[in-house]
Amino acid sequence: MRGAPTAGGGRTVAVVGGGVAGMSAACALAEAGFRVQLVERRAFLGGRAYSFRHPGVGEVIDNCQHVLFGCCTNLDGFYRRIGVAGRIHWTSDMTMIEPGGRRSVLGPSWLPAPLHGLPRFLAARAFTIGDKLALGRAFRGLMRPVPPDSTESLGEWLARNGQTQGALDRFWRLVIASALNADIGSISLAYAAKVIRELFLNSAEAGRMGMSTLPLSDLYAGANDFLTGKGSGVLLNAAVDSAAWDAGAPQWTLATNAGALEAEFLVLALPFEAMSRLLPHMPQAEGAAGLAAQIARQEHWPICSVHLWFDREITTLDHAVLLDREIHWMYNKGRIQPSRGGAGSYLELVVSASSAFAALPGEKAIEQSVLELAEFFPAVRSAKLVKAARVKEVHATFGVPPGIDESRPSSVSPWPNCFLAGDWTATGWPSTMESASRSGHLAAEAVCRAAGSERAILNPDLAPRGLMRLPGMALSRSPSRGGPPPLAQKTG
Numbered sequence: 354m355r356g357a358p359t360a361g362g363g364r365t366v367a368v369v370g371g372g373v374a375g376m377s378a379a380c381a382l383a384e385a386g387f388r389v390q391l392v393e394r395r396a397f398l399g400g401r402a403y404s405f406r407h408p409g410v411g412e413v414i415d416n417c418q419h420v421l422f423g424c425c426t427n428l429d430g431f432y433r434r435i436g437v438a439g440r441i442h443w444t445s446d447m448t449m450i451e452p453g454g455r456r457s458v459l460g461p462s463w464l465p466a467p468l469h470g471l472p473r474f475l476a477a478r479a480f481t482i483g484d485k486l487a488l489g490r491a492f493r494g495l496m497r498p499v500p501p502d503s504t505e506s507l508g509e510w511l512a513r514n515g516q517t518q519g520a521l522d523r524f525w526r527l528v529i530a531s532a533l534n535a536d537i538g539s540i541s542l543a544y545a546a547k548v549i550r551e552l553f554l555n556s557a558e559a560g561r562m563g564m565s566t567l568p569l570s571d572l573y574a575g576a577n578d579f580l581t582g583k584g585s586g587v588l589l590n591a592a593v594d595s596a597a598w599d600a601g602a603p604q605w606t607l608a609t610n611a612g613a614l615e616a617e618f619l620v621l622a623l624p625f626e627a628m629s630r631l632l633p634h635m636p637q638a639e640g641a642a643g644l645a646a647q648i649a650r651q652e653h654w655p656i657c658s659v660h661l662w663f664d665r666e667i668t669t670l671d672h673a674v675l676l677d678r679e680i681h682w683m684y685n686k687g688r689i690q691p692s693r694g695g696a697g698s699y700l701e702l703v704v705s706a707s708s709a710f711a712a713l714p715g716e717k718a719i720e721q722s723v724l725e726l727a728e729f730f731p732a733v734r735s736a737k738l739v740k741a742a743r744v745k746e747v748h749a750t751f752g753v754p755p756g757i758d759e760s761r762p763s764s765v766s767p768w769p770n771c772f773l774a775g776d777w778t779a780t781g782w783p784s785t786m787e788s789a790s791r792s793g794h795l796a797a798e799a800v801c802r803a804a805g806s807e808r809a810i811l812n813p814d815l816a817p818r819g820l821m822r823l824p825g826m827a828l829s830r831s832p833s834r835g836g837p838p839p840l841a842q843k844t845g
């Protein structure tokens with residue numbers, strides 16, 4: 354190892370899974386002085402956030418647009434660690450477009466939080482006065498702590514809090530359910546309240562949106578460079594099939610298709626399905642059955658994206674929320690990722706939580722998307738569609754139904770010197786890169802602790818601003834360190 358002696362002292366760690374969770378854990382541990390081997394089944398890092406050359410269109414595309422927000426402090430910390438934070442393009446404006454083209458732009462003003470979004474919200478023509486009153490009441494209601502034992506879904510709560518059809522369709526279903534990628538009836542009220550607070554109330558900074566200016570796999574190549582620069586390594590095309598623990602050594606031995614690997618500490622940063630497949634090939638341990646039961650209660654939701662190349666410019670907007678149609682979000686990838694170059698324009702449309710859209714044949718999905726897009730951007734009608742692709746991610750994100758926190762394990766595993774990470778573990782966050790990065794940082798802290806050297810790795814939350822700092826306004830924001838997630842804590 355190079356550099357000054359640190360927590361790890363050159364002790365070895367194998368991190369299994371090269372998604373955001375595994376990369377975050379591996380890089381933090383390498384920085385802490387451990388010798389890390391990051392082991393990934395596929396030929397590239399990034400996990401569910403990756404880009405690839407699509408054979409049908411001959412272009413490198415993201416498997417889907419991945420956005421982050423200012424409140425994603427651990428993802429930002431990971432990006433800073435690997436030197437790619439400057440590759441994120443940030444924006445505070447959210448343009449909502451109605452069929453026909455009328456626009457409303459939400460975003461911050463000079464007013465202190467939580468009022469910063471109020472002036473533009475009041476001016477938004479996408480909502481009637483009735484919608485605005487209903488949404489205002491709901492926001493106020495969601496500023497109160499959700500009881501830790503609440504079993505209420507967002508849908509149930511909205512039904513008893515008098516929401517208009519416009520508020521339901523244009524805000525709750527489109528913005529919030531789509532951010533959580535599920536139907537409103539399948540979303541825990543606590544998670545919905547968290548999204549509202551983080552994106553719209555705590556501060557303007559927390560709610561700004563970030564998009565990578567590089568294809569995702571190029572962005573995450575920074576993790577490979579960071580690890581090798583620290584004397585650690587990345588092993589690609591290596592699927593871990595089983596793991597054995599030797600208490601005498603003490604050491605883990607991993608069996609992979611690329612040969613055996615040994616390490617004193619193990620971090621399993623796998624999605625829950627892969628964890629479930631590995632479980633029968635782990636040593637017997639008290640608690641393994643409980644973990645299997647927690648995994649069995651997890652479920653996935655699909656996301657589709659439609660990638661369209663036109664022979665001319667369609668819009669100068671970087672992104673927009675598209676109202677009242679099947680397509681939900683428009684990302685102007687040619688503008689967001691300028692290094693792509695090329696004539697014409699490249700737009701990506703995202704359809705969240707849409708099993709019906711995922712079931713459409715690819716050509717039909719593209720045809721419907723173009724027809725709908727033309728309702729928002731008339732330039733589509735005179736443009737030539739040069740090429741197009743639909744990408745379907747059936748297992749995109751895990752759901753956050755009421756009671757889900759009981760099924761999210763902490764980083765502590767049933768096995769010695771072995772820790773769990775992955776977006777689905779207990780972070781208090783929904784299925785996002787931030788949750789994955791948080792889980793990786795929590796697992797890295799647990800490894801340091803087990804190695805006898807406490808180290809704070811988790812990045813703290815952004816402090817609420819303005820009036821949100823007043824007593825009674827701020828919910829408990831203490832970071833979860835493997836205990837119950839923040840959402841389950843009693844709050845003031």
Ligand SMILES: Cc1cc2nc3c(=O)[nH]c(=O)nc-3n(C[C@H](O)[C@H](O)[C@H](O)COP(=O)(O)OP(=O)(O)OC[C@H]3O[C@@H](n4cnc5c(N)ncnc54)[C@H](O)[C@@H]3O)c2cc1C
Binds near residue numbers: 594
């Ligand atoms: C279409 C889509 C859109 C999304 N949009 C957003 C968004 O806008 N914003 C956002 O924050 N999040 C978004 N997400 C969610 C985000 O991608 C995930 O929450 C996050 O990437 C999960 O990271 P992870 O490391 O926990 O898991 P994963 O990314 O699943 O990584 C796990 C890794 O483990 C590897 N692996 C599996 N089995 C083995 C094995 N036996 N041996 C070795 N390696 C193995 C896998 O190949 C994978 O690379 C989206 C996801 C999808 C699919």
